[in-house]
Amino acid sequence: MQVAVELKGITKSFGDLFANDNINxxxxxxxxxxxxxxxxxxxxTLMNMISGIYKPDFGQILVNGEExxxxxxxxxxxxxxxxxxxxxxxxxxxxxxxxxILGDTNHPGVxxxxxxxxxxxxxxxxGFQIDLNKKIHDMSVSEKQxxxxxxxxxxxxxxxxxxxxxxxxxxxxxxxxxxxxxxxxRYGKSIIIITHKLNEVMEIxxxxxxxxxxxxxxxxxxxxxxxxxxxxxMVGQAVDLKLDRLKIHATSPTLEIRDLKVLKDDGTIAxxxxxxxxxxxxxxxxxxxxxxxxxxMCEAIVGLRSFKGxxxxxGTCINNYSAEKIKNLGIYMSFIxxxxxxxxxxxxxxxxxxxxxxxxxxxxxxFIDKESARKQAQYLIDRYHVAGATPETPVKxxxxxxxxxxxxxxxxxxxxxxxxxxxxxxxxxxxxxxMIYDILNQEKRxxxxxxFIGEDLDVLLKFCDKIMVLHNGKNxxxxxxKNATKEQVGLMMMGALDLTDNIDNFGYAKDSxxxxxxxxxxxxxxx
Numbered sequence: 001m002q003v004a005v006e007l008k009g010i011t012k013s014f015g016d017l018f019a020n021d022n023i024n025x026x027x028x029x030x031x032x033x034x035x036x037x038x039x040x041x042x043x044x045t046l047m048n049m050i051s052g053i054y055k056p057d058f059g060q061i062l063v064n065g066e067e068x069x070x071x072x073x074x075x076x077x078x079x080x081x082x083x084x085x086x087x088x089x090x091x092x093x094x095x096x097x098x099x100x101i102l103g104d105t106n107h108p109g110v111x112x113x114x115x116x117x118x119x120x121x122x123x124x125x126x127g128f129q130i131d132l133n134k135k136i137h138d139m140s141v142s143e144k145q146x147x148x149x150x151x152x153x154x155x156x157x158x159x160x161x162x163x164x165x166x167x168x169x170x171x172x173x174x175x176x177x178x179x180x181x182x183x184x185x186r187y188g189k190s191i192i193i194i195t196h197k198l199n200e201v202m203e204i205x206x207x208x209x210x211x212x213x214x215x216x217x218x219x220x221x222x223x224x225x226x227x228x229x230x231x232x233x234m235v236g237q238a239v240d241l242k243l244d245r246l247k248i249h250a251t252s253p254t255l256e257i258r259d260l261k262v263l264k265d266d267g268t269i270a271x272x273x274x275x276x277x278x279x280x281x282x283x284x285x286x287x288x289x290x291x292x293x294x295x296x297m298c299e300a301i302v303g304l305r306s307f308k309g310x311x312x313x314x315g316t317c318i319n320n321y322s323a324e325k326i327k328n329l330g331i332y333m334s335f336i337x338x339x340x341x342x343x344x345x346x347x348x349x350x351x352x353x354x355x356x357x358x359x360x361x362x363x364x365x366x367f368i369d370k371e372s373a374r375k376q377a378q379y380l381i382d383r384y385h386v387a388g389a390t391p392e393t394p395v396k397x398x399x400x401x402x403x404x405x406x407x408x409x410x411x412x413x414x415x416x417x418x419x420x421x422x423x424x425x426x427x428x429x430x431x432x433x434x435m436i437y438d439i440l441n442q443e444k445r446x447x448x449x450x451x452f453i454g455e456d457l458d459v460l461l462k463f464c465d466k467i468m469v470l471h472n473g474k475n476x477x478x479x480x481x482k483n484a485t486k487e488q489v490g491l492m493m494m495g496a497l498d499l500t501d502n503i504d505n506f507g508y509a510k511d512s513x514x515x516x517x518x519x520x521x522x523x524x525x526x527x
Contacts, residue, residue, distance in 0.1 A: 001028040001029065001030075001031070002028065002029045002064075003026050003027070003028055003029070003062075003064075003065065004027050004028060004029045004063070004064065004158065004159055004190040005025075005026075005027040005050065005061070005062070005063055005081070005159055005190070006025065006026050006027070006060075006061075006062040006065075007023055007024060007025040007026075007046075007050075007059065007060070007061055007062075008024055008059055008060040008062070009022050009023070009024065009058060009059040009060065010022070010023040010024075010025075010046065010049065010056045010058070010059035010060075010061070011023070011056060011057050011058040011059055012042075012045055012046075012049060012054060012056050012057050013057055017388070018214045019042045019045040019046075019214055020042045020045055020046050020049075020056075020214050021042075021213075021214040021215050022059075022215070023042075023046060023059070023211075023214075023215070023216050024216060025046075025209060025216070025219075027159065027190050027192060028190065029158075029188055029189075029190055030185055030186075030188045030189070030190065031185065031190055031191075031206040031207065032181065032185055032190075032191045032192075032193060032204055032205045032206050033190070033191070033192050033193070033205065033206065033207050033208070033209060034192075034193050034194075034195065034201045034204075034205035034207070034208045034209070034222070035047070035192060035193070035194045035208075035209050035211065036195075036196075036198075036201065036208055036209070036210050036211070036230055036233075036234055037210060037211035037212060037234055037429065038212065038234055038235065038401070038429035038430075038431055038432065040387070040399035040401060040402065041211040041212055041213060041214060041234075041429075042211055042213075042214040043194055043211055044163070044194070046211070047083060047161050047163065047192065047194065049061070049070070050070070050076070050081060050083075050159075050161060050192075051070075051073055051076050051081060051082070051083035051161055052070040052071060052072045052073040052074070052075050052076035052081075053073060055069075055070075055071065063079045063080070063081070063159075074103070074105075077106075077155050077156075077157060080156060080157050080158035080159055081157060081158075081159045081161070082151075082152030082153075082155060082157035082159070082160055082161070083152075083160075083161040083162075083163070084145070084148045084149055084152060084160065084161065084162050084163065084165065085163050086163040086164040086165075086167060088144050088145070088147075088148050089148070090136045090144060090147060090148065091136065092135070092136045092137040093135060093136070093137065094135065094136060095132065095133055095134060095135050095136075096130055096131060096132045096133070096134055096135075096136070096139075096143075096147045096150075097115075097116060097119065097132035097133065099136060099147055099151060100119055100132075100147060100150055100151045100154050101115055101154075102151075104154070104155065106154075106155055106156055116132055118154070119132060119150060119154055120132070122150055122153050122154055123146075123150055125183075125187070126153065126180055126183045126184050126187070127176075127179060127180045127183045128146050128149070128150055128180060129146070130143075130146050130147065130150060131143075140289060140291075141169065141289060141290045141291070142169055142170075142173045142176075142177070145165065145169075145177070149162075149180075153184075157189075158188075158189050158190065159189070159190045159191075159192070160184065160189065160190070160191045160192070161191075161192045161194075162191065162192070162193045162194065163194045164194060164195055164196070165177065165193065165195070166195065166197065166200060167426065167455055170289060170457075170490040170493045170494060171457060171486045171487065171489075171490040172487075172490045172491070172494065174200070178200075178203065178204050181193075181204060182204075193205065196428065196429060196430065196433070197456065198227040198230060198231065198430070199227070199458065201222065201227075201230065202222060202226075202227065205222045206221070206222055207219060207220065207221055207222060208220050208222055208225060208230060210230060210233040210234055212233070212234060212235075212236055217233050217234075218233055231430050231431075234429065234430060234431070235430070235431045243434070243437060243459065243462045243463055244441065244463075245462060245463055245464070245465065245481070246441050246444055246445065248281040248282070248444060248445065248447075249281065250279040250280060250281045250282040250465070251279055251280035251281055251447055251449075252279065253277040253278065253279050253449075254277075254278050254279060254280045254313070254331070254417060254418055254449040255277065255278045255301075255311065255312070255313060255331065255418050255449060256276075256277040256278075256310075256311070256312040256313075257274065257275060257276050257277065257278075257301065257309070257310075257311055257312075258275050258309055258310040258311075258312060259273050259274075259275055259308070259309040259310065260273070260274040260275070260297065260300060260307055260308075260309040261273055261274075261307060261308040261309055262293070262296040262297060262299075262300045262305060262306075262307045262308075262473075263296075263306075264296060269473055270293045270295075270296035270297075270473050271293040271296055271297050271300070271307075271473045272293075272472075272473045272474050273309075273474070274293075274297065274309075274470075274473070274474070274475050275475070276468055276475065276478060278418060278449035278450070278451055279449055280417065280447035280448060280449045281444055281445075281447040281448075281449075282444070282449065282450070282465045282466070283440065283444060283450040283452050283463065283464045283465050284450070284451050284452065284464065284465065284466050284467075284468060284478075285452045285453075285454055285460040285463070285464030285465075285466065285467040285468070285481070286451065286452065286453040286454070286467070286468050286469075286470060287454070287457060287460055287467050287468070287469045287470070287489050287492075287493055288469060288470035288471065288493055289471075289493050289494070290455075292470045292471055292472055292473060292493075293470055293472070293473035294338075294422060294453045294470065295338060295422065296473075297470075298335065298337065298338075298420050298422050298451070298453065299337075301333075301420055301451075302333060302335040302420055303323070304343075313326075313329050313330075313331055314329075316329065318331075330417065331417055331418055332414060332415060332416045332417045332418070333416055333417070333418045333419075333420065334411035334412070334414055334416035334418070334419050334420070335411065335420045335421075336407055336408055336411050336419070336420070336421040336422065336424050337422055338422040338423050338426070338453075340400070340403050340404055340407055341395065341396065341403060344403075344407045345395045345403065345406065345407055345410075346395065347394070347395050347396035348394060348395075348396060349394065349395060350377075350391065350392045350393060350394055350395070351377040351380070351381070351389065351390075351391050351392070351393055351395060351406055352370065352373045352374045352376075352377040352391040352392060353373075354395055354406065354410065355373045355376050355377055355380075355410055355413075356370065356373045358410055358411075358414065374391045376413065377391035378390075378391050380405070380406055380409035380410070380413075383409065384402075384405035384406070384408075384409055384435065385405075386398065386402045386405055386406065387402070389402065400428075401428045401429060401432045404424065404425075404428060404432070404436070405432065405435075408421075408424060408436060408439060412439060412443060415446075416443075416448055417447075417448060417449065418448070418449045418450075418451075419440075419443055419448050419449070419450045419451070420451045421440070421450065421451065421452055421453065422453040423453060423454065423455060424436050424440070424452070424454075425437070425454075425456075425459075426455065437459075437463060440452070440463075452464055457486045457489055457490065458486070460481070460489070461481050461484060461485075461486065461489070462481075464481055465480070465481060466478050466479065466480055466481060467479055467481055467484060467489060469489055469492035469493055470493075471492065471493060471494070471495040472495065476492040476493075476495070476497070476498055476499060477492065477498070477499030479499070
């Protein structure tokens, strides 16, 4: 096979930290290579060097057998290399067409009509559906991703680097997306895909390269490996991949949400008359395409966004209660937001100072007990294996996975009775993800009521007790995971399956698997 891109001895360090240490890699023409590794192992740094964002300290990059120097993303495109980042680089107020041609230097003098014809021809060739006149802010996540990939192909890229491309897609959208990737591969183009979903690695890739602590541990043929071996290579030891749904007798509702209506920042409706409840000792999963109201729902529940409707605790409406008054009722609420380094933690402050932000009101007297916070910070560093950190390390210097560990540890440390968590394992490696699942199960054992917004339907179905499905801010029904399927949840996420004719006043599907006695018991609990 002909080599499209080759890396020889690539090394990149930041101070004393070696992000990549003597990496060798070969990407063949017409193949899909998956890159696996724990957070902080150097995956993104390596891809940033191929795509021109960073320059290596040592080593060679060869394209089609010729050594090159890539000094910018624009120069990477000249060598046929384009990257689609996990967080899309699109201008919301522009149309798909305007985003695709932005910065185009490959088609000088070509008129708009001809450019549109070329773009549509690319889309048809590889199997994309695209509306060139549609503005980005009106698009679904999968449509935005299509624009990003078509933009790379329009710039004549022969090598595509995709960072977590399926993170926010439904099962149906993933299937279509994989069909497109196979078409791209069939035309001789090469693809590097970074993903934490091992089942997708096994399905779509030809080879897998595993990184650990900045080094290339092993590159294997996908057909000759399995998820267990890949996980063990990533972590450096045997890992149990079993995901348990604990069976605990749930309490009566800890918190009820009735007729919740929340607006987006632009004044449009984000959440529309949503009703559900959270029970202690139970994990309620939330599934939905990105932007369908999850963020606004969470912020309304924890008091960060105004809303209409009611929040009820044991018959008492607590809408206008202060945090202190809510605590006096026995509700201790913690929030792990999607935005870790904005809403979650203050990036410029140390780990210790971020703990103080949460707990400074608990200090008695005029002085803040910083020493206790420092000890708590060290405890979190040790417990969650936050490598290379001290209590005084600024949070912005931590990897994404380590930031999440500190955030989760801080919120769990307050012993909440209600835990609202949005995408707690997004971007985390396998080992870190299972650590988070274990922590949440420990909270479940304490009869904590947990709302778990996730994007991996396999995890939601195996881990949660029930799943509430949102579509455009509306509740499409709450289903019991023991009977649900990925296909059913996916259809509900897309609005193609509506179970609202078969739900009670709290939005719960009348599960036919429950006996009359169980259903009556459930209704009694609600009361």
